[in-house]
Amino acid sequence: MKTVNVGILGLGTVGAGTAETLLKQGPLMEARTGIPLVLKKAADLDLGRDFGFEIPKEILTTDAQEVINDPDIQIVVELIGGTGIAKKLVLDALAAKKSVVTANKALLAEHGTELMAAAEANGVDLFFEAAVAGGIPIIKALREGLVANPITRICGIMNGTCNYILTRMEREGIDFEVVLKEAQELGYAEAEPSLDVDGWDTAHKAVILSQIAFGVPLNLEDVPVDGIRGIDPEDVKNAKELGYRIKLLAMLDQSEKGYSVGVQPVLIPMDHMLSNVHMSFNAVLVDGEVVDETLYYGRGAGRLPTASAVVADIVDAARDLSGDAHARIPLSWNANPAPAWIPPEERLERSYLRLFLKNAPGSLAKVAEKLGSYGISITSLVQHENDEEGGFVPVVIVTHVATVGAIQSALADLAEMPHLVEPRMVRYRLEELNS
Amino acid sequence: MKTVNVGILGLGTVGAGTAETLLKQGPLMEARTGIPLVLKKAADLDLGRDFGFEIPKEILTTDAQEVINDPDIQIVVELIGGTGIAKKLVLDALAAKKSVVTANKALLAEHGTELMAAAEANGVDLFFEAAVAGGIPIIKALREGLVANPITRICGIMNGTCNYILTRMEREGIDFEVVLKEAQELGYAEAEPSLDVDGWDTAHKAVILSQIAFGVPLNLEDVPVDGIRGIDPEDVKNAKELGYRIKLLAMLDQSEKGYSVGVQPVLIPMDHMLSNVHMSFNAVLVDGEVVDETLYYGRGAGRLPTASAVVADIVDAARDLSGDAHARIPLSWNANPAPAWIPPEERLERSYLRLFLKNAPGSLAKVAEKLGSYGISITSLVQHENDEEGGFVPVVIVTHVATVGAIQSALADLAEMPHLVEPRMVRYRLEELNS
Numbered sequence: 001m002k003t004v005n006v007g008i009l010g011l012g013t014v015g016a017g018t019a020e021t022l023l024k025q026g027p028l029m030e031a032r033t034g035i036p037l038v039l040k041k042a043a044d045l046d047l048g049r050d051f052g053f054e055i056p057k058e059i060l061t062t063d064a065q066e067v068i069n070d071p072d073i074q075i076v077v078e079l080i081g082g083t084g085i086a087k088k089l090v091l092d093a094l095a096a097k098k099s100v101v102t103a104n105k106a107l108l109a110e111h112g113t114e115l116m117a118a119a120e121a122n123g124v125d126l127f128f129e130a131a132v133a134g135g136i137p138i139i140k141a142l143r144e145g146l147v148a149n150p151i152t153r154i155c156g157i158m159n160g161t162c163n164y165i166l167t168r169m170e171r172e173g174i175d176f177e178v179v180l181k182e183a184q185e186l187g188y189a190e191a192e193p194s195l196d197v198d199g200w201d202t203a204h205k206a207v208i209l210s211q212i213a214f215g216v217p218l219n220l221e222d223v224p225v226d227g228i229r230g231i232d233p234e235d236v237k238n239a240k241e242l243g244y245r246i247k248l249l250a251m252l253d254q255s256e257k258g259y260s261v262g263v264q265p266v267l268i269p270m271d272h273m274l275s276n277v278h279m280s281f282n283a284v285l286v287d288g289e290v291v292d293e294t295l296y297y298g299r300g301a302g303r304l305p306t307a308s309a310v311v312a313d314i315v316d317a318a319r320d321l322s323g324d325a326h327a328r329i330p331l332s333w334n335a336n337p338a339p340a341w342i343p344p345e346e347r348l349e350r351s352y353l354r355l356f357l358k359n360a361p362g363s364l365a366k367v368a369e370k371l372g373s374y375g376i377s378i379t380s381l382v383q384h385e386n387d388e389e390g391g392f393v394p395v396v397i398v399t400h401v402a403t404v405g406a407i408q409s410a411l412a413d414l415a416e417m418p419h420l421v422e423p424r425m426v427r428y429r430l431e432e433l434n435s
Numbered sequence: 436m437k438t439v440n441v442g443i444l445g446l447g448t449v450g451a452g453t454a455e456t457l458l459k460q461g462p463l464m465e466a467r468t469g470i471p472l473v474l475k476k477a478a479d480l481d482l483g484r485d486f487g488f489e490i491p492k493e494i495l496t497t498d499a500q501e502v503i504n505d506p507d508i509q510i511v512v513e514l515i516g517g518t519g520i521a522k523k524l525v526l527d528a529l530a531a532k533k534s535v536v537t538a539n540k541a542l543l544a545e546h547g548t549e550l551m552a553a554a555e556a557n558g559v560d561l562f563f564e565a566a567v568a569g570g571i572p573i574i575k576a577l578r579e580g581l582v583a584n585p586i587t588r589i590c591g592i593m594n595g596t597c598n599y600i601l602t603r604m605e606r607e608g609i610d611f612e613v614v615l616k617e618a619q620e621l622g623y624a625e626a627e628p629s630l631d632v633d634g635w636d637t638a639h640k641a642v643i644l645s646q647i648a649f650g651v652p653l654n655l656e657d658v659p660v661d662g663i664r665g666i667d668p669e670d671v672k673n674a675k676e677l678g679y680r681i682k683l684l685a686m687l688d689q690s691e692k693g694y695s696v697g698v699q700p701v702l703i704p705m706d707h708m709l710s711n712v713h714m715s716f717n718a719v720l721v722d723g724e725v726v727d728e729t730l731y732y733g734r735g736a737g738r739l740p741t742a743s744a745v746v747a748d749i750v751d752a753a754r755d756l757s758g759d760a761h762a763r764i765p766l767s768w769n770a771n772p773a774p775a776w777i778p779p780e781e782r783l784e785r786s787y788l789r790l791f792l793k794n795a796p797g798s799l800a801k802v803a804e805k806l807g808s809y810g811i812s813i814t815s816l817v818q819h820e821n822d823e824e825g826g827f828v829p830v831v832i833v834t835h836v837a838t839v840g841a842i843q844s845a846l847a848d849l850a851e852m853p854h855l856v857e858p859r860m861v862r863y864r865l866e867e868l869n870s
Contacts (some may be wrong), residue, residue, distance in 0.1 A: 021583050021725055025583045025584070025585070025725065027771075028583075028585060028770075029582055029583060031650060031768050031769065031770060031771055032578075032582055032650070032765070032768045033582065033764075033765065033768075034765055129580070135725075135726035135727070135729065136729060137575075137576050137579070137580025137581070140572075140575065140576070140579060140580050141572050141575070141576070141580075143467075144572070144575060144747060144750070144751065145564070145572025145575050145576075145744070145747050146572070146743065146747065147464055147467055147468065147746070147747050147750045148456050148460045148463075148464060148742070148743050148746035148747060148750070149460070149743060150460070150463060215466060215467070271711065273708060273711055273712075273732060276706065276708055276711050277708075281728075283730075288743060290456055290460065290570075290739045290740070290742060290743040290746075291570035291733060291734065291739070291740050291743035291744075292570065292733065292734050292737075292739070292740055293716075293732075293733060293734070294570065294571060294731075294732060294733035294734075295718075295730070295731070295732035295733065296729075296730070296731055296732075297708060297728075297729060297730035297731075297732070298726060298727065298728060298729035298730065299726065299727050299728070299729075302727075304725045304726070304727070305725070305726045305727055307583070307725060308581065308583050308584060308723065308725040308726035309580070309726075311582070311583035311725075312579060312580050312581065312582050312583060315579070315582045315583070316579065319760075319763050319764065320758075320760070320763075322763075323755075323758065323759070323760030323761075323762075323763045324758070324759070324760070325754075325755070325758030325759070325760035325763060326758075327758075328754050328755075328757075328758045328760060328763075329468075329754065330467070330468065330469055333466050333467045333468075334466065335463075335466060336462075336466055
């Protein structure tokens, strides 16, 4: 079969891993697909760095345009990252009628609609499996394996740094800041950790999955995002006592009423598969109306696991090129009718609350009454007798389903009653994850 | 885009579920793929049965050939089952240059090579996602998502009946026969349960996965198969005490030395994801050299979950037809060099043993000595003081890695020493599942 030539832009961690995988697994992939893949050119501004293996000198260049404009190169792989030069180069490659593979979640989340339109206009593929949950073939599962399914829910642990921190907080009972510092020293977390720990990286992935699952574009700005920075080991411990674990989840829900997307720490049952995703692993739970509950698990980051997904996309694009089957899988689709967006405050959620109540008769009754006045009922309550501190005692409350707006209003009211509760209040979503 | 016409052979549980999904999810799938799918004909010998929903009368026929020979029908879906008439009809459909989709694992495991050759010769697709692990898109993951990976291991819980029985045995401490009877009454197990509980259904799936993962054909007869019929609640309890669960696994391993495939009950660590696959759910753990550990979880059977996979295959075939991209994914491939087959007795495994030793000084030392003479060392040993019965006490031994041949020889020697041990001996594989 005819050779397909590939060019890579960016030889950082994932770029070098992709080059290595293309070269090392080339014979295996040719045996499996019948298509010889050739890495023709690879561009990076810094050719002096250690790529972790030997890249043939003659394919290296510092000029990205040399890759894009090489008439032999049919697939351009963008692994530079960010939304600046990467965006321009992807658009240039698409305009030059090259199929493009990228792992760039920020680019897809912020400019996906524009890039997909450009790919469609030029009749080429734009694949991005590695942008969501690293090596796990989740986009392929959603677009192809579950194509017959209205998607009712996606719950994803899609940031390895956060899951690593939460796992260690739970296992060792230590503070967020302590684990973060160690994770930074070990290279598991960035020096500027905000993209990860404040939930934005997960939100990028949620926006990408939302378009694929629900068929409606979504702006990153509309997604409510909470990270793990404020999580207290006390709440991790309380969750455990109640039979739950705290995980940072992207939660995408769809029902007849509409759809919602959010990123937040959520208490999930300890015996659920998602709770047993430890350290830096990722997993995505997908509920489909036909297939019921499914789950996909693996490494969400790392040099080679991410390269596995990038190279799978390259092979898919090469298969389309060999078979002359561009746009075999449409890049975007539009649900008709488009589902309604359920704003955050109207969403129905169960809550885990930790409040500090005045240690006096009737305190609890007043809180219960306040919650009740907003239609919020309590399913369980834990108060340890000897926990008093400065006249206030911590009380853990788990509620039935209520709108987030009702919970927020009730907590705002309570915050105005300093004689009854301290102003510090903790609230997390709690999900049984029943299918 | 041009309509693709589909015909179904067999309207049993999965056939009716497939017809329902095609009709009910047609608009969604057309929005997602751009391809209108039409269910043109559906054949079954018994048109009087309850299909669970309304199939339009005008598409029903009792004549399978009418479906195969309809010039408008491009995709034939075989859901009759078995290896008799189903095989003939699949070959007829392929010869008529129709793409074929089937969920028939026995057919694929026993005649896969012949059927794939026929599909390739006729330039059409032959897809069978639903034949392995029901609704889970595991074949797509292996062939496409993990295409860059030498596969080093696959461990699959791929029979829901067995997993249901083992889950209930563990949770309730009851006998195999009791759960089996209840499962039969509830319709979770067949009246003739051998295909499931003796491991043959799992073995069919293992043979299919072996070809896809390792690129070498495998005869069902060469696969060592043990089922769950003999499992004693005592061993389930002992496993739990040691921190393990017993699961019926298909285990496919590949290293530089060669590859092996087997079906057997295995003790796996309780905190591993695979251990937390409960009741009738399935899961497949796949280790790839590039991606590391991945796992795929969902329903392995059932009317609609299986239909989800069948319809995904229909859509894939329709995409190939629309884009004129037949054989986009080669049906089979040949590893070069082909990996060597490691025969069962040469495989390296850890063992869980339960022996009944003479309650006399030195018994244990003699057993340890016998194991040692075959190079088998003990990692842990449990003996409960007050368990004596007729002069013999049960002892649970966990060993280091040794060849299965060595273990078998040691046990055969011990069986010749009735003054030391009772002839009843239990042995299961034990796997840490480290990646």
